[in-house]
Amino acid sequence: MDCALAMARAAGEAGEVPIGAVVVKDGRIIGRGGNSPRRDHDPTAHAEIAAIREAAAHLGQERLTDCELWVTLEPCAMCAGAIAHARIAKLYYAAPDSKGGGVEHGARVFDHPQCLHRPEVYAGIAEQEAAELLRGFFRERR
């Protein structure tokens, strides 16, 4: 999660909402992503999507079976859907997101039969650090 937090910090320094993610396989990071929709002019450029795309390209396959995704905020519906398509085995996230989350809030993407794969989900890892990073970002912008 330390590396995901570092990606989040870098995103924040670039003026993006500070969210970061990494994909891990066999204890090694094979994909990293920072939130970058503004810089990239791409509404899909969330940290999770970037990390998943990088990891899949690295493995040369569309599925990330046996991989873990670590991300600093509860994924939104888009990213939860991507996690399911990628067949990510384990999802670890730091802070919950009652306003935009799609795992334990809102669409609850993994909780429907239309979701073809449900990862194991572990929430609350380094929650305070991730939440403070987001609070600080929005505080500065007010």
Place this chain on the structure above:
Amino acid sequence: MDCALAMARAAGEAGEVPIGAVVVKDGRIIGRGGNSPRRDHDPTAHAEIAAIREAAAHLGQERLTDCELWVTLEPCAMCAGAIAHARIAKLYYAAPDSKGGGVEHGARVFDHPQCLHRPEVYAGIAEQEAAELLRGFFRERR
């Protein structure tokens, strides 16, 4: 929708599940996408995501306000989330998808307060043609 169907046909000929999408602004197509997760080694490479990314890059901004998305199949949760992030004004889709859909089935992504933008949704345009394209694809592979 004819152009989206053409993108779907091309995807099918390339061995991908035949789904296609276009983004339209002021009556002009500014983004196109065919389903391509296998070819691209990218689990997020759905037709809608490709069309949205191309359109946003074309406009040089992360939001597709005043744009329409036309797609041959009901979007999944991932793509519905991307449509909301992109602020697509109107979504037109051909066939419903009871197994993987996330608009009128399953996660129903637009129907939660955590969804920050809900497009106008029009379903059933060229439904038979799109559904037959998918049926034919899976029939050949059995």
